[in-house]
Amino acid sequence: MRRVLFFLLLLALALGGAAAWWLQAPMPQRPGSVPEGQALELAIEPGTTPRGVARAAVQAGLDVSPDLLYGWFRLSGKDREIRAGNYEIPPGTSPQALLQKLVRGEESLRALTLIEGWNWRQLRQALARAEGLRADSAGLSEAALMAQLGRPGLAAEGRFFPDTYTYAKGSSDLALLRRALHAMDKRLEAAWAQRAANSPLKTPTEALILASIVEKETGRAEDRGLIAGVFSNRLRIGMLLQTDPSVIYGLGESFDGNLRRRDLTQDTPFNTYTRVGLPPTPIAMPGKAALLAAVQPADTKALYFVARGDGSSHFSQTLDEHNRAVNRYQRNQK
Template identity: 75%
Template sequence: MMPAPSLTGCKVVLRLLSWLLFLALALGGAAVWWVYTPMPVGNAALELEIEPGTSPRGVARNVEAAGVRVDARLLYAWFRVSGLDRRMKAGNYEIPPGTTPYSLLQKLARGEESLQALTLVEGWNFRQVRAALARENGIKHDSAALSDVDLMVRLARPGVVPEGRFFPDTYTYAKGSSDLAVLRRALHAMDRRLEAAWSQRASDTPLKSADDALILASIVEKETGRPSDRAQIAGVFSNRLRVGMSLQTDPTVIYGLGEKFDGNLRKRDLQADTPWNTYTRSGLPPTPIAMPGKAALLAAVQPAATRALYFVAKGDGTSHFSESLGEHNRAVNRYQRGQ
């Protein structure tokens, strides 16, 4: 028979178990404290890039390499214990001061990438759009070496002129995203806006297609000094299209001059024939001249009911509208020549 354990031996075992339990609780408490304690990041946010296919261990190493003063082995152990290690997503992230191992893992598991914002402004032409993209530091400039023609091929719109085809708005993107992805979103946004506007067109519109509406909207966008005048200006141009009058709008002439325009529109410019000179050619120009916003699109398809055929800037951002040439000439003398 085995001898019965002594009372002293039982006490030793119980004491050992108690110490082990205490140690486990202490380690567990320390682990919980560590998980919810901000990591040493510094005074500014750090950038973390995770390439597709990076392992959880590699992510932990990347965090340390990004400048976070943390033991990558300990961080990796936390990833594994959490059960979220396989849910972490590739991308570009920011690690701001105050980030804890817990909040970092949550961010990586949700794919909360750091975002940049690019604003495309109503009335910009495509040359200005490309210049804005070139100035963005956090974006991949995949379109930089592409011609306009090749760029539209990459966007699955071969043969389509890019002018006016992108909706002016603010677009957010993750650092490292392609500029083609931003352009694709803006392109599809304009598709939706144009389709919606064209479906609301007036029954007596002289416009033949949604593309015509886009062209007219771009002219309205450039001619509008005051939002309240948009529908009136669209009404003047619609009336001219109905009766076969030339549109005679300066912004189209300026667009046709391109980079040669020095800010001063001269009489010889109005007489120099280009496909966009609406003084020398009747009807709409062949392409839009800028990016119209939602309001300009709606004005183009729902112009004001007016008999006006002329308008002139009054110098305060508004326009004076006239039904006859005589009235228009008097308005020009008053507002433009101070007579």
């Protein structure tokens, strides 16, 4: 009897050691199924059972019995904690490491950076190029897309906050846009709460529109507040804003990179040389600094500014001074 018990003990230890080795040992790739050195892609849909997860792992290329893998899931007691998502499984991953990854929800992430000053067309182009991002918005018009995001009737331009957004491979571009939309809502709300008492802006939307102009006009960060101050001064006295980026935006895809005199007289809703006040929508995505500059402009009497050619601007209070600056910096006349 003692010999039998001793044998069973040895067998249990051997099995336990084998199980421990199996849990820690790397799972080789199925021969010919995945290029050597490339991570396996494992997609787990919501509602997938633990047994279904094991089958999906094997179908993805893991060279292991699905029953054995499922048994480990059950034995661990964490089989019901596995999270849906899109995962990348590196070569050499052990069953134990695989389960940890699935329980923690360590999905394969990508990143998309939305750049300050981009317009809506550029944003949609970036979405289309984004690796692993499901293009659910591709066939939607701007109006239909904004309705999908819960903002029917709202122009998309400028409504998404420029930042870097991570996303799981296979996730929807609508989900990323929704995050960027809510981020801009929060940034704009915070900026509007800090607006100067003498601001000529009447609504948060006006602040967003002015911020987009400031974003496009600013060559150096230190000039941002002064540029906002010039436009605020003009708004107070009903003076034309005369901002080239807004005119260019109104020309749309017909703009060839060269702004001509005739473009300044071609009336569009965005031509601030022919129409008083702010354009009807933003012209780009403003960042946090531009939003704050729009609501907290520098205290200045300047009504004009001109680019010096080095990224900075020269600011003037009178038209005569401005014309001299234009001759100096734009026409190279002393």
